[in-house]
Amino acid sequence: MLTHGQVWAALDRLAERAGLSPSGLARRAGLDPTTFNKSKRITTDGRERWPSTESVAKALAATNVSIDTFVQLIGDGGGRGGPSVPLIGLAEASASDAFDDNGFPTGKGWDEVALPTVPDEHAFALEIFGDTLRPVFREGDIIMVSPSTPIRRGDRVVVRTKDGEILVKECKRRTAKTLELQSLNPAEADRTLAAEDVAWIARIVWVRQ
Structure with missing residues (x-):
C-alpha cells in the first residue's frame, strides 16, 4: 500500500x-x-x-x-543522504518570526535540505532567488550559514539588521562601532552599518550551486 x-x-x-x-x-x-x-x-x-x-x-x-x-x-528506501538543516528562501528570511534574537531559525515557513555536516547545531540554509548576488551566487544556489563559526575579514556573511533587512555581503572590516560590508555584485553599493543597528551576523560556510 x-x-x-x-x-x-x-x-x-x-x-x-x-x-x-x-x-x-x-x-x-x-x-x-x-x-x-x-x-x-x-x-x-x-x-x-x-x-x-x-x-x-x-x-x-x-x-x-x-x-x-x-x-x-x-x-527507493534509501531516503536522503546526509543530515538535514533548516532551509528558507532569502526573501522569506526577512520575516520577523524567522529567527530568534540570536539568529537561530525559529517560527514557521522553514523547510529542510540535506547538506554536509557542520559542527553547529544552529546552522541553517538560505536559498538564493534573483540575480542581485551575481556573479558569486545565482538563483537556485543554497548557502549554508553557521552562526557559531568565527568571522574574519574577507568572509562572506549573512547580516540581519534590527530593521529586519537581510544582507548577503563580504565582511570588509568590523570594529566595536561599525561593520563595513562589501557587496558581492559590483553594481550594488557597499554598506557600512553602526554596530548597534546589527541584530546578528553569521558566516557562510558552504554553498551548493
Whole structure:
C-alpha cells in the first residue's frame, strides 16, 4: 500500500535529483513555493495532507522526469543522504518570526535540505532567488550559514539588521562601532552599518550551486 510518507519522500528525492530544495521544485513547477514544504504535509488538526496529482504532474514536467522514474523514487528506501538543516528562501528570511534574537531559525515557513555536516547545531540554509548576488551566487544556489563559526575579514556573511533587512555581503572590516560590508555584485553599493543597528551576523560556510 502506498503511504503518505513514501509519496512525500519521493518528491524530496525528485527535488534533490534536480539540485533543488522542495520550495525550489515547487517554484520551478509554477506552484506556490510552499506547496511541497514539510509544514504543508500535515494539517493543523493533525491529518495527513497528500500532494495533488496536478502538483506532482507539474513537478515531473518541470524536471523532465517520467512517471515510471517517479515510481522508482517512491520505492527507493534509501531516503536522503546526509543530515538535514533548516532551509528558507532569502526573501522569506526577512520575516520577523524567522529567527530568534540570536539568529537561530525559529517560527514557521522553514523547510529542510540535506547538506554536509557542520559542527553547529544552529546552522541553517538560505536559498538564493534573483540575480542581485551575481556573479558569486545565482538563483537556485543554497548557502549554508553557521552562526557559531568565527568571522574574519574577507568572509562572506549573512547580516540581519534590527530593521529586519537581510544582507548577503563580504565582511570588509568590523570594529566595536561599525561593520563595513562589501557587496558581492559590483553594481550594488557597499554598506557600512553602526554596530548597534546589527541584530546578528553569521558566516557562510558552504554553498551548493
